[in-house]
Amino acid sequence: MAQSVDQAAQVSGQVIEDVIIQPAQHWAKVVPQGTRLRFIDLEGQQAIDFLCYNAHDPSDRYNAADTMKYAGTIFLTTGHGIYTDMGHKLFTVVEDTCGRHDTIGGCCSAESNQLRYDTPSTPNCRDTFLKGLAEHGLGKKDIVANLNFFMNVPVEQDGAMALVEGYSQPGDLIELQAEMDTLAVVSNCPQTRNPVNAFNPTPIRIILWHP
Ligand SMILES: [Zn+2]
Numbered sequence: 001m002a003q004s005v006d007q008a009a010q011v012s013g014q015v016i017e018d019v020i021i022q023p024a025q026h027w028a029k030v031v032p033q034g035t036r037l038r039f040i041d042l043e044g045q046q047a048i049d050f051l052c053y054n055a056h057d058p059s060d061r062y063n064a065a066d067t068m069k070y071a072g073t074i075f076l077t078t079g080h081g082i083y084t085d086m087g088h089k090l091f092t093v094v095e096d097t098c099g100r101h102d103t104i105g106g107c108c109s110a111e112s113n114q115l116r117y118d119t120p121s122t123p124n125c126r127d128t129f130l131k132g133l134a135e136h137g138l139g140k141k142d143i144v145a146n147l148n149f150f151m152n153v154p155v156e157q158d159g160a161m162a163l164v165e166g167y168s169q170p171g172d173l174i175e176l177q178a179e180m181d182t183l184a185v186v187s188n189c190p191q192t193r194n195p196v197n198a199f200n201p202t203p204i205r206i207i208l209w210h211p
Pocket residue numbers: 049107108124125126188189190191
């Protein structure tokens with residue numbers, strides 16, 4: 001269940017970083033093994049696009065298909081691992097008050113917004129990812145199918161999928177425990193042309209801390 005943002009921001013350990021990220025802004029840092037990365041949806045229904053890499057070898061990176069296969073579901077939650085191409089566990093989901101995150105919808109881009117909505121030059125997660133990746137010497141070739149926290153992409157029995165409004169409320173959080181040194185790259189989604197942010201992109205809070 002959602003809680004107040006103040007409650008959601010309480011940690012029982014040492015805070016390394018505590019930041020607010022606005023829509024279309026990025027956060028790209030190495031998350032050391034043993035630390036935790038907490039994402040708080042401050043106003044609710046806000047999608048957070050997420051990529052992650054083995055910090056010591058970024059060619060060994062998040063693998064969406066394997067992560068889903070190991071979890072046995074497309075909807076990751078508490079207890080599931082986030083894995084690389086080489087079978088390394090980057091993170092374990094250790095807390096999730098929302099219960100609905102996306103593994104298949106990918107990120108928005110200027111190009112897909114042009115194709116789907118006929119709107120040129122929109123702010124988008126792909127370009128935001130590239131800014132974060134550039135800080136670590138990475139680029140276009142390093143973008144793979146990504147995770148989306150608090151984004152809701154249901155799949156019906158007939159295979160139909162949709163991008164719809166999220167379940168998250170103000171104060172909902174998902175927390176990842178780093179199982180190895182991991183580069184995490186975040187884009188707070190600025191999408192306004194479909195319901196994933198309830199047509200109103202809002203800030204998120206990221207807390208990196210050591211238990
Ligand atoms: Zn986006």
